[in-house]
Amino acid sequence: MxxxxxxxxxxxxxxxxxxxxxxxxxxxxxxxxxxSANFLPFNVINTSVPVKSETPVDDTPxxxxxxxxxxxxxKLEKDxxxxxxxxxELAEDKLKEMxxxxxxxxxxxxxxxxxxxxxxxIKTLYPKSDTLILTPSGDILYDSIVDTMDASRSFNxxxxxxxxxxxxxxxx
Amino acid sequence: xxxxxxxxxxxxxIEPKLEITSMMDMFTIIVFFLLFSYGETPQEVTMKEKVxxxxxxxxxxxxxxxxxxxxxxxxxxxxxxxxxxxDGKIIGFDVENPEQSxxxxxxxxxKAKQVAEVKAKQAASSGGDPAEAEVPIPSEEFxxxxxxxxxxxFSVLQKxxxxxxxxxxxxxxxxxxxxx
Numbered sequence: 001m002x003x004x005x006x007x008x009x010x011x012x013x014x015x016x017x018x019x020x021x022x023x024x025x026x027x028x029x030x031x032x033x034x035x036s037a038n039f040l041p042f043n044v045i046n047t048s049v050p051v052k053s054e055t056p057v058d059d060t061p062x063x064x065x066x067x068x069x070x071x072x073x074x075k076l077e078k079d080x081x082x083x084x085x086x087x088x089e090l091a092e093d094k095l096k097e098m099x100x101x102x103x104x105x106x107x108x109x110x111x112x113x114x115x116x117x118x119x120x121x122i123k124t125l126y127p128k129s130d131t132l133i134l135t136p137s138g139d140i141l142y143d144s145i146v147d148t149m150d151a152s153r154s155f156n157x158x159x160x161x162x163x164x165x166x167x168x169x170x171x172x
Numbered sequence: 173x174x175x176x177x178x179x180x181x182x183x184x185x186i187e188p189k190l191e192i193t194s195m196m197d198m199f200t201i202i203v204f205f206l207l208f209s210y211g212e213t214p215q216e217v218t219m220k221e222k223v224x225x226x227x228x229x230x231x232x233x234x235x236x237x238x239x240x241x242x243x244x245x246x247x248x249x250x251x252x253x254x255x256x257x258x259d260g261k262i263i264g265f266d267v268e269n270p271e272q273s274x275x276x277x278x279x280x281x282x283k284a285k286q287v288a289e290v291k292a293k294q295a296a297s298s299g300g301d302p303a304e305a306e307v308p309i310p311s312e313e314f315x316x317x318x319x320x321x322x323x324x325x326f327s328v329l330q331k332x333x334x335x336x337x338x339x340x341x342x343x344x345x346x347x348x349x350x351x352x
Binding site: 029149 | 230315320324330
């Protein structure tokens with residue numbers, strides 16, 4: 001009985017943990033982490049420059065249309081976008097059907113949505129196609145190049161041409 | 173006398189206590205959030221030069237490689253200026269002879285350093301077996317993380333990309349700002 005009373009009394013003791021040092025540590029830690037954290041929210045677009053390579057020519061007879069690969073060529077000029085296609089597996093007249101000129105719209109804006117729609121048509125016909133060659137002229141700004149790459153990569157959440165190669169002629 | 177009575181009848185003074193539990197909870201959450209966000213980013217990228225990056229829908233995370241900056245006025249490699257750009261022309265760059273440019277030489281130095289590092293890693297992982305250590309390095313290993321200003325014309329960018337490709341870096345990671 002006496003022991004029980006003693007236990008109860010010791011349990012009633014109000015023990016307080018000193019949180020001040022912990023708070024001090026947090027106050028030092030938070031500014032340190034804030035300063036060292038990287039808040040530059042940037043992403044990347046992967047691209048490459050044309051490289052000489054030996055690609056084996058695939059001359060399989062009676063190849064299914066869905067297996068044919070087409071490389072889209074987008075020429076970015078001051079007056080608009082010139083779209084064409086190239087492929088070793090398609091006849092010249094079939095490739096010519098894909099040629100298109102998308103003139104610059106009012107407010108000097110390129111017709112990016114029309115470009116995406118045209119590329120979507122090519123992708124629907126030849127689903128294996130995944131490479132696009134982008135050829136801007138010398139006076140085109142980098143901002144427009146990135147916008148064109150965005151338009152070429154996807155259309156309404158549907159992936160289009162994931163490999164974009166930047167190429168161009170330089171006049172010295 | 174009346175004042176004295178009023179003082180006596182006042183309730184007993186209770187020492188105020190600061191309730192820090194909620195503050196501790198908040199600090200703990202902030203510390204954990206910062207620790208996790210710090211761990212997710214590969215490495216910090218500092219931009220001393222003013223580069224106005226274009227906005228894009230790209231959502232790919234970057235891989236830390238050789239960093240190149242192309243502003244309207246100069247080209248920098250790892251924050252070290254290598255060439256000046258005046259009126260859309262790279263100073264000290266000859267189209268006919270790009271190997272003589274400072275840009276090419278600097279990139280070649282970086283490439284040699286990177287190759288040596290990769291080979292040392294391969295040698296360490298192969299345990300000294302020379303046949304295993306001679307594995308060719310895939311070209312994907314050599315890419316440049318490019319920070320280019322949105323107002324730079326393609327004529328400048330193309331020259332820079334051509335030299336970079338010639339120096340052994342055919343792949344580029346174009347840094348863009350996330351579209352919100």
